[in-house]
Amino acid sequence: MAAPRPLSRFWEWGKNIVCVGRNYADHAKEMQSALPSEPLLFLKPSTAYVPDGSAILMPPYSSNLHHELELGVVMGRRSRAVPEAAAMDYVAGYALCLDMTARDVQDECKKKGLPWTLAKSFTASCPVSAFVPKERIPDPHNLKLWLRVNGELRQEGETASMIFSIPYIISYVSKIMTLEEGDIILTGTPKGVGPVKENDEIQAGIHGVVSMRFKVEKPEY
Numbered sequence: 721m722a723a724p725r726p727l728s729r730f731w732e733w734g735k736n737i738v739c740v741g742r743n744y745a746d747h748a749k750e751m752q753s754a755l756p757s758e759p760l761l762f763l764k765p766s767t768a769y770v771p772d773g774s775a776i777l778m779p780p781y782s783s784n785l786h787h788e789l790e791l792g793v794v795m796g797r798r799s800r801a802v803p804e805a806a807a808m809d810y811v812a813g814y815a816l817c818l819d820m821t822a823r824d825v826q827d828e829c830k831k832k833g834l835p836w837t838l839a840k841s842f843t844a845s846c847p848v849s850a851f852v853p854k855e856r857i858p859d860p861h862n863l864k865l866w867l868r869v870n871g872e873l874r875q876e877g878e879t880a881s882m883i884f885s886i887p888y889i890i891s892y893v894s895k896i897m898t899l900e901e902g903d904i905i906l907t908g909t910p911k912g913v914g915p916v917k918e919n920d921e922i923q924a925g926i927h928g929v930v931s932m933r934f935k936v937e938k939p940e941y
Contacts (some may be wrong), residue, residue, distance in 0.1 A: 727812050727902065731769040734902030737846055738763060738893055739790075739819055741842050743778045743883050743908025744909040750911045759884050759892050762836050766817075767844035772932040777844040777939045778918065782822035783897040785916055785936070788909035789875045789924055792817040793886055794851065799899040807887035809900075814857055816849040816865070816926050818907050818934075823915070835925065843939075846906075847922075856929065864927035865910065869920055877910025930935055 725733050726862055741760035742748045748755050778785050796812025817838065826839035829895070857863065860879060865877040889905060899905075916922065916936045925931030 725794070725902065727794060727796065728831035728850060730902045730904065731771055731848050732835050734794075734904060735766060735899070735900055736763065736903040736921075737766065737768060737906065738897070738899070738903065739840070739906040740884070740889055740908045744877065744881050744910045745883060746881070746911040747909050747913065750844075750913070755883065759889055761893065761896070763842045764839055764846050767843055770844045770847040772847075772849050772934070774847075774934065775889060775937040776818075776820060776847055776922070776934045777937060779822050779842040780939060781838070782825050784822065784824040785914050786821045786823045787867060787869070787874065787916055788819040788821055788913045789865050789877070789923060790817045790819055790906040790909050791863065791865065791879055791926070792848065793860070793890070793905045793907060795899045795901060795903045795905070796854075797901050798889065799894045802894040804887045804891040806891035810890060810907070811854055812901070813851050813853045814860060815851055815904065816924055816930055816932060817904070818847040818922070818924065819909060820845040820847065820907055821913075849930045849933050850925070852930050863929070865924070866927065867912070867922065867924040869914070869916055870923055874908060874914050877912070880906070881910065882907060907931065
């Protein structure tokens with residue numbers, strides 16, 4: 721019998737990265753976007769994961785890479801059509817995540833009505849912190865997130881400001897696609913997204929819980 725896969729290293733074997741867009745009103749306003757009536761979903765491949773301390777690679781076809789700070793919800797078991805009232809029973813824990821976005825590419829995709837894959841799903845587009853067990857975060861809707869670039873505070877937000885709650889998101893997503901153990905849902909970003917360039921250092925954290933650090937690099941190809 722195969723040894724159980726440790727959730728503490730979910731990024732090594734988790735299959736799906738499901739992302740929620742425009743889940744903070746201040747960010748939607750910042751991006752001049754309408755507030756959604758249902759969660760706006762997009763996907764990243766598992767090769768988008770970057771563990772704490774590794775390099776964020778700039779996509780060679782973009783000249784405007786942005787950081788987006790997000791709380792990630794790590795699923796603890798298979799979830800299909802989960803009722804909202806039971807959704808938190810399926811959560812194993814959390815991680816702080818960055819949804820790295822090629823903003824210039826995304827803008828072009830929006831103009832042409834194209835999917836966001838090129839802008840959101842490139843290699844190393846999902847940096848993640850260490851896994852935080854569910855027991856360490858009694859209320860995921862009462863967290864303060866922060867991000868600094870080269871020591872300058874860029875993003876600061878509270879998960880209480882989410883438009884759609886975590887149980888609602890889990891229930892909504894699980895009615896569309898089956899979620900597996902080790903999958904993660906990124907729950908949206910607060911305002912303050914902005915550009916990074918080669919050799920920038922990004923530090924981010926959940927106040928009092930976890931922090932992480934990355935350096936931005938250009939790939940060798």
